[in-house]
Amino acid sequence: MTAWLPLVVxxxxxxxxxLDAALIALxxxxxxxxxxxxxxxxxxxxxxxxxxxxLLLLVVVQWGHLPGALWWLVVLPVAAALSGxxxxxxxxxxxxxxxxxxxxxxxxxxxxxxxxxxxxxxxLV
Numbered sequence: 001m002t003a004w005l006p007l008v009v010x011x012x013x014x015x016x017x018x019l020d021a022a023l024i025a026l027x028x029x030x031x032x033x034x035x036x037x038x039x040x041x042x043x044x045x046x047x048x049x050x051x052x053x054x055l056l057l058l059v060v061v062q063w064g065h066l067p068g069a070l071w072w073l074v075v076l077p078v079a080a081a082l083s084g085x086x087x088x089x090x091x092x093x094x095x096x097x098x099x100x101x102x103x104x105x106x107x108x109x110x111x112x113x114x115x116x117x118x119x120x121x122x123x124l125v
Contacts, residue, residue, distance in 0.1 A: 010061040014070045017053050021077030024050055028084020036088075039096035041104040043085045048111035054078055055118050 024046050030036050037043040057074065095101055 006062045006065045010063075010066045011070065013057050013061055014066070014074055017050075017057050017074050018077050020053065021050055021074070021081045024081035025077060025084045028081060028086075028088050037085070037092055038098065039101065039104065040089065040092045040094055041101065041108050042096070043089060043092060045104055045108035045111055047082055047085050048108060048115055050078060050081055052111060052115045052118060055115070055122065059122055 027037050027046070028043070037046070054074065063071065096104065
């Protein structure tokens with residue numbers, strides 16, 4: 001029973017990251033509507049969250065138990081999400097005018113700090 005646990009946890013984390021990346025890619029490739037980036041801080045915050053989750057996935061999942069094709073199921077939506085955010089970046093407003101703009105800025109700054117600390121932890125350990 002415990003032999004299946006790394007496989008199930010790894011597959012669940014891969015599915016979670018792929019779904020998250022697909023939703024961010026949808027925001028990046030759509031210019032109008034409800035599912036779009038509110039401002040540049042929103043795009044940056046979501047991209048940093050995606051990178052931190054991919055780093056967590058890389059560290060936590062035992063890739064010896066999973067097929068290598070699952071890694072590509074993660075990398076392709078992440079690449080689409082980041083390219084969509086880069087594609088929309090010039091037309092996004094620098095700062096949003098809504099009430100959540102300050103929260104997005106704080107989230108992006110906190111995400112950057114956590115990503116740098118996570119990368120340092122991975123490199124040092």
